[in-house]
Amino acid sequence: MDLIVAVLRGLGANEEEAYIQADVWTEADLRGIHSHGVQRLPVMATRIQKGLLKPNVKPEKTWTTDAVLNIDGKDGFGTAICELGLRELTPVVRKHGVGALSVRNAAHIGMVGYYAERRALEGLASICFTTTEALVHPFGGAEALVGTNPIAIGIPGDPRPFLLDMATSVSAMGRIIALKHRGEKIPEGWAVDRDGVPTTDPDAALKGSLSPAGGPKGYGLGIAIAMLGGLLVGMPAGREVLGTLDTDYRCTVGDLFILMDPKAFPGADTMAAGVKTYLDELRASRPATGFKQVSVPGDPEFKLREERLVNGIPHPEEVWHAAEQLRSTICK
Amino acid sequence: MDLIVAVLRGLGANEEEAYIQADVWTEADLRGIHSHGVQRLPVMATRIQKGLLKPNVKPEKTWTTDAVLNIDGKDGFGTAICELGLRELTPVVRKHGVGALSVRNAAHIGMVGYYAERRALEGLASICFTTTEALVHPFGGAEALVGTNPIAIGIPGDPRPFLLDMATSVSAMGRIIALKHRGEKIPEGWAVDRDGVPTTDPDAALKGSLSPAGGPKGYGLGIAIAMLGGLLVGMPAGREVLGTLDTDYRCTVGDLFILMDPKAFPGADTMAAGVKTYLDELRASRPATGFKQVSVPGDPEFKLREERLVNGIPHPEEVWHAAEQLRSTICK
Numbered sequence: 001m002d003l004i005v006a007v008l009r010g011l012g013a014n015e016e017e018a019y020i021q022a023d024v025w026t027e028a029d030l031r032g033i034h035s036h037g038v039q040r041l042p043v044m045a046t047r048i049q050k051g052l053l054k055p056n057v058k059p060e061k062t063w064t065t066d067a068v069l070n071i072d073g074k075d076g077f078g079t080a081i082c083e084l085g086l087r088e089l090t091p092v093v094r095k096h097g098v099g100a101l102s103v104r105n106a107a108h109i110g111m112v113g114y115y116a117e118r119r120a121l122e123g124l125a126s127i128c129f130t131t132t133e134a135l136v137h138p139f140g141g142a143e144a145l146v147g148t149n150p151i152a153i154g155i156p157g158d159p160r161p162f163l164l165d166m167a168t169s170v171s172a173m174g175r176i177i178a179l180k181h182r183g184e185k186i187p188e189g190w191a192v193d194r195d196g197v198p199t200t201d202p203d204a205a206l207k208g209s210l211s212p213a214g215g216p217k218g219y220g221l222g223i224a225i226a227m228l229g230g231l232l233v234g235m236p237a238g239r240e241v242l243g244t245l246d247t248d249y250r251c252t253v254g255d256l257f258i259l260m261d262p263k264a265f266p267g268a269d270t271m272a273a274g275v276k277t278y279l280d281e282l283r284a285s286r287p288a289t290g291f292k293q294v295s296v297p298g299d300p301e302f303k304l305r306e307e308r309l310v311n312g313i314p315h316p317e318e319v320w321h322a323a324e325q326l327r328s329t330i331c332k
Numbered sequence: 333m334d335l336i337v338a339v340l341r342g343l344g345a346n347e348e349e350a351y352i353q354a355d356v357w358t359e360a361d362l363r364g365i366h367s368h369g370v371q372r373l374p375v376m377a378t379r380i381q382k383g384l385l386k387p388n389v390k391p392e393k394t395w396t397t398d399a400v401l402n403i404d405g406k407d408g409f410g411t412a413i414c415e416l417g418l419r420e421l422t423p424v425v426r427k428h429g430v431g432a433l434s435v436r437n438a439a440h441i442g443m444v445g446y447y448a449e450r451r452a453l454e455g456l457a458s459i460c461f462t463t464t465e466a467l468v469h470p471f472g473g474a475e476a477l478v479g480t481n482p483i484a485i486g487i488p489g490d491p492r493p494f495l496l497d498m499a500t501s502v503s504a505m506g507r508i509i510a511l512k513h514r515g516e517k518i519p520e521g522w523a524v525d526r527d528g529v530p531t532t533d534p535d536a537a538l539k540g541s542l543s544p545a546g547g548p549k550g551y552g553l554g555i556a557i558a559m560l561g562g563l564l565v566g567m568p569a570g571r572e573v574l575g576t577l578d579t580d581y582r583c584t585v586g587d588l589f590i591l592m593d594p595k596a597f598p599g600a601d602t603m604a605a606g607v608k609t610y611l612d613e614l615r616a617s618r619p620a621t622g623f624k625q626v627s628v629p630g631d632p633e634f635k636l637r638e639e640r641l642v643n644g645i646p647h648p649e650e651v652w653h654a655a656e657q658l659r660s661t662i663c664k
Contacts, residue, residue, distance in 0.1 A: 064429060065428050065430075065596045067429055068428070070598050072598075096397050096400070097396060097400035098432045098590070099430060100592060100597075125560065127560075137620070138617060140619055140620055140623035140625075141614070141618065141619055141620055141623070141626040142618045143617045143618050145614055145617055146614075151553075153560070155559045162555070162556070162559060166548075166553070168549075170549075196620050213547075213549040213550075214546025214549060214550055216498075216629070217498050217550065223496070223614070223628070224485040224494070224629075226610065227485075227487045227606075227607060227610075228485070228487070230606075231602070231606040232457060236606070238614075258459075258590060263396075264396040264400040264402075265400065265434050265565060266402050266404075266564075266565055267564045270563070271559075274563040275559060278555075278558065278559075278570050281571075282470055282477055282478075282570075285475045285477055286474045288469070288472055288473055288474045289474075291473070294472050294473040296555070297548070297555065
């Protein structure tokens with residue numbers, strides 16, 4: 001964490017930007033979501049050095065109504081812009097019961113569940129959308145035209161929030177990159193090659209496209225999120241979304257967050273207990289053949305996070321080495 | 333449509349309730365979604381006759397904030413309660429940019445896309461959730477513990493809105509009932525029998541459980557919708573959700589609608605054109621082997637609706653006969 005902050009500070013990030021960016025990556029790595037962790041540092045460093053990501057800029061904030069905040073990030077850190085914008089939106093949501101934040105012209109915001117989980121810890125429910133490069137083929141199509149466009153839904157709960165954080169593709173491209181880094185094959189059904197033929201080779205998948213989760217369902221949800229997280233926010237949809245994985249283009253991702261205060265809804269007093277009861281019922285239910293236990297979204301990641309908070313994160317040599325090398329060249 | 337209205341009026345529904353309920357069913361039948369069409373009339377008639385659905389009751393409306401409307405439906409018609417509630421919420425959404433409606437203690441609201449499409453035609457974006465009976469097994473589980481919990485997302489567009497309306501299961505139980513009515517088998521992957529073994533027999537599926545779309549993704553989304561559409565709204569999640577398919581229990585479904593006015597967001601002026609461009613790009617893209625053309629969610633249903641507006645809806649004999657019979661016994 002100190003190493004990441006040092007590198008980002010060395011690249012010109014202010015303290016808040018560096019801290020939040022490092023925290024988002026670390027939370028991803030703690031949960032085993034390495035695709036959204038510190039392995040992204042070298043790409044981000046290059047993006048900053050090329051002026052595609054601008055540290056320490058002042059985002060332009062516009063309240064179009066008393067419940068909708070729109071932020072033009074001026075090519076700054078998406079992570080800090082979203083997190084600080086959401087903190088600003090929070091009192092408004094407590095007043096109106098519902099509120100929305102849109103963020104445009106900002107860098108990749110990382111694991112979208114990060115924001116949903118923080119809001120849930122503060123007692124707010126949230127639905128968060130972000131767009132990505134068009135890496136997914138339509139259902140029945142052979143071209144990559146839809147983003148993996150993830151959705152995160154956070155619900156306050158006891159002893160901890162319910163957190164759903166998922167791409168609308170079977171997998172995220174970052175996970176394929178992570179498997180490539182580890183020299184592993186990808187599972188069947190995740191992706192097709194450039195000719196539309198299913199593949200287990202990460203290199204072929206990187207040149208082809210990802211498959212939508214649940215066929216037409218993930219495809220449809222991906223389009224809807226392109227419209228909500230992209231077009232509504234004043235950013236593009238489909239192939240014009242760029243700048244999260246490459247080092248050549250401005251980031252044209254869009255982000256949309258809808259927050260709700262359970263206190264404004266009839267479930268205010270019963271919801272937390274209901275969440276616990278329901279999740280426990282799912283966990284205790286009869287597993288299908290081949291499964292040891294029924295799991296609930298977020299459970300495996302939370303368990304791994306607990307373990308890694310004690311034992312540390314086993315970064316692959318090359319990821320850590322790249323960060324160290326960046327520190328030695330940047331922070332002289 | 334006149335026949336349905338006559339039967340519902342005969343059962344005690346007021347004019348608005350009867351008209352909206354008939355319209356929701358007819359829109360479903362026009363699109364070929366017979367599971368959510370007039371085939372549900374006999375069950376609803378029995379529910380009304382048994383006092384489980386109460387026609388002509390006055391719902392209790394509570395504005396907890398200036399942007400959140402909560403309605404206790406008092407066991408009334410869910411269709412009319414939601415549609416009229418959404419019309420009441422609309423000016424508030426135009427003022428605040430965002431608003432929410434929760435509905436509890438109301439009957440099954442039918443095809444959830446109905447409400448999303450109407451809002452989109454009025455220029456508002458919406459995300460709509462509703463809960464259903466626990467018909468879906470968890471990913472890795474063998475018991476039916478999750479609703480098919482559909483989501484609808486409507487986006488204003490030109491020449492017509494983008495509409496996503498999907499269950500979080502591979503299929504909806506109503507479609508299996510419809511196939512059973514037609515004496516057909518169900519496709520593989522839709523459902524498992526009571527022992528958790530995949531089946532193509534609609535009767536075995538009705539005794540077993542539906543499979544979640546995209547495995548863990550549809551499962552996770554189903555749980556999240558149980559919390560947003562159910563627990564947040566003050567209604568139950570999982571097995572306690574009853575009363576849409578049976579004739580024995582009060583309806584304990586919950587409904588949540590989040591509306592946004594694009595005018596409050598940066599995409600206000602560019603969104604409609606962007607939606608058209610993007611959808612046309614998807615439609616014109618290269619199809620995969622075995623597909624003639626890439627389709628966009630809502631397209632096949634819209635095409636069928638256009639055709640049926642001219643040629644009529646080919647109802648199975650028994651569905652129409654049941655409605656005729658109800659009229660002859662009720663409307664003396």
